[in-house]
Amino acid sequence: MRQALEGSQAMARAVALCRPQVVAAYPITPQTHIVENIAKLIADGELSAELVSVESEHSAASVVLGAAAAGSRAYTASASQGILLMSEVLFNISGLRIPMVLTCANRAVSAPLSIWNDQQDSMAVRDSGWVQIYCTDNQDAVDTSIQAFRIAERTELPVMVCVDGFTLTHTLEALELPTQGQVDDFLPRYQFSRSLDPNDPISMGTLVSPDYFTETRHAHHRAMLSALDEIESAACDWHEISGRSCHGLLEQAGDPSATTGILTMGSVSGTLQDAMRLETELPPARLIKLRAFRPFPVDALKAACEGLEDLVILERAFSPGAGGIVGAEVRAALSELEDPPRVHSYAVGLGGRDVPLDLYSRVMGALDAESPERFALFDLNIEKLPESER
Amino acid sequence: MMEIRIHGRGGQGNVVAAYLLAMAAIEEGRYGQAFPAFGAERRGAPVVAFVRIADEPILRRCQVREPAALIIQDQALLGVPGVTDGLAPGGPILVNAPEDSEQLSTGSDHPLVTLPATRLANEHLGRPLPNTALLAAFLSLTQLLPQEALVASLSHRFSGKVLERNKQLIEAASSMVRAGEWQEVMHATSA
Numbered sequence: 001m002r003q004a005l006e007g008s009q010a011m012a013r014a015v016a017l018c019r020p021q022v023v024a025a026y027p028i029t030p031q032t033h034i035v036e037n038i039a040k041l042i043a044d045g046e047l048s049a050e051l052v053s054v055e056s057e058h059s060a061a062s063v064v065l066g067a068a069a070a071g072s073r074a075y076t077a078s079a080s081q082g083i084l085l086m087s088e089v090l091f092n093i094s095g096l097r098i099p100m101v102l103t104c105a106n107r108a109v110s111a112p113l114s115i116w117n118d119q120q121d122s123m124a125v126r127d128s129g130w131v132q133i134y135c136t137d138n139q140d141a142v143d144t145s146i147q148a149f150r151i152a153e154r155t156e157l158p159v160m161v162c163v164d165g166f167t168l169t170h171t172l173e174a175l176e177l178p179t180q181g182q183v184d185d186f187l188p189r190y191q192f193s194r195s196l197d198p199n200d201p202i203s204m205g206t207l208v209s210p211d212y213f214t215e216t217r218h219a220h221h222r223a224m225l226s227a228l229d230e231i232e233s234a235a236c237d238w239h240e241i242s243g244r245s246c247h248g249l250l251e252q253a254g255d256p257s258a259t260t261g262i263l264t265m266g267s268v269s270g271t272l273q274d275a276m277r278l279e280t281e282l283p284p285a286r287l288i289k290l291r292a293f294r295p296f297p298v299d300a301l302k303a304a305c306e307g308l309e310d311l312v313i314l315e316r317a318f319s320p321g322a323g324g325i326v327g328a329e330v331r332a333a334l335s336e337l338e339d340p341p342r343v344h345s346y347a348v349g350l351g352g353r354d355v356p357l358d359l360y361s362r363v364m365g366a367l368d369a370e371s372p373e374r375f376a377l378f379d380l381n382i383e384k385l386p387e388s389e390r
Numbered sequence: 391m392m393e394i395r396i397h398g399r400g401g402q403g404n405v406v407a408a409y410l411l412a413m414a415a416i417e418e419g420r421y422g423q424a425f426p427a428f429g430a431e432r433r434g435a436p437v438v439a440f441v442r443i444a445d446e447p448i449l450r451r452c453q454v455r456e457p458a459a460l461i462i463q464d465q466a467l468l469g470v471p472g473v474t475d476g477l478a479p480g481g482p483i484l485v486n487a488p489e490d491s492e493q494l495s496t497g498s499d500h501p502l503v504t505l506p507a508t509r510l511a512n513e514h515l516g517r518p519l520p521n522t523a524l525l526a527a528f529l530s531l532t533q534l535l536p537q538e539a540l541v542a543s544l545s546h547r548f549s550g551k552v553l554e555r556n557k558q559l560i561e562a563a564s565s566m567v568r569a570g571e572w573q574e575v576m577h578a579t580s581a
Contacts, residue, residue, distance in 0.1 A: 004413035
């Protein structure tokens, strides 16, 4: 049944349907509503879980690490500075191969201070060894949150579900929540293969000498690559149960025969798809919605970009002094194609700047330039800067 | 698709108004989307929220730049620069104000209707929250959705006596405007 829910509320309910046993989080805009709603479900007796109030995100991540290592299904959520404060522990969680789910309500990173949406926070921890999946809308956020627990537990890797802050978390829309029975059918009881048990003690996180470090990192990398199949199969199996279309590593829309492609991550794709529908005068484009960023789906990307002449990456973050982060990776992956497309990285919607419908026509227009830029900040109004900074 | 912008001040239930309207559309089997344009939230500061209502799934997530209609929860905002920006030609404005519609009308091509929503809310709810009364009047003027849909979305938040009082408020507010007065104009201003 379709119902009207705020994104955060829907995500909280989806997480609750996965029966987490321990939830620990520290409030930060725009993540707060998610954990508030989970706290309410626990207080109302709808979810039986231990909610641990902590004094910082570093502690939140540490609590869920310990809980999951001791055999509990664990969940946390954060954003922006919170993700950065957690980052030390994030590397530990993945390095110890502890499965859990974290929702990142994507937000810009300070300074300058901004509470609004871009994806600089999750990009800052792209190398932390977590699976990262980006959601297009709140239905996708619900379905992905549920799939995330299964991917995490099958691969013994933590999964970060990335949802655009405000654009998804604070938007009310029509969506379907699954039943408890559907989720129970999909997600078996959590059983951790290396659970901490006082009757059968093991050590975790010991010092690893140079003799074993490379091998341990290899095992982590290998597990991440195996997550490619798990992401696909989770989407496929959840589709069977939910009846909704679920996408694995990426989703394609627009004109599959077009020679211009646009690649998005997150909620920008909806606006772009709407614009493509309206702008019938423009040449058609192929829309590639990248869902899995870690592991990076090289083969799926190569297949999706076959035959493209130009590919625009709409970046929601960038690396100052280098340029687009996603673009650099996509360019490298596609260089293996016989005739790779020109890849252009355009940073859009930084620090919450609105991404309007006409973005599509302006992106297509930018490609008409004699030598389109490899990297550009879109919607930049240079006049706002002192001359010395232009 | 119909796009509506709601202007108010922090603490007036601006986001709630947007949520209730989208929720009412979804209650009626249509598609709805509502979200705020967040600033640094604080009481009294001008705030904006957006609503979209459609018969098909709503894909776009950009801010509403060219609304078909405006709902303004504080008449002082009428004079704030930017508030009426982008309003579709002929797009109507509903304002919370004690004055008659004619007194506030600016002579522009935008039909303007006033509703003493704060007074009505004080009378029925004992609190100066104009949002529900304005939504009831808006639904009556536009015939966009039946009042029952608004009651249904309120019933997710309230029950018992409070819900009863809200129902009385809806009845009082909707009877103070001319039903269907904006039906045609809304049809014309919606894409």
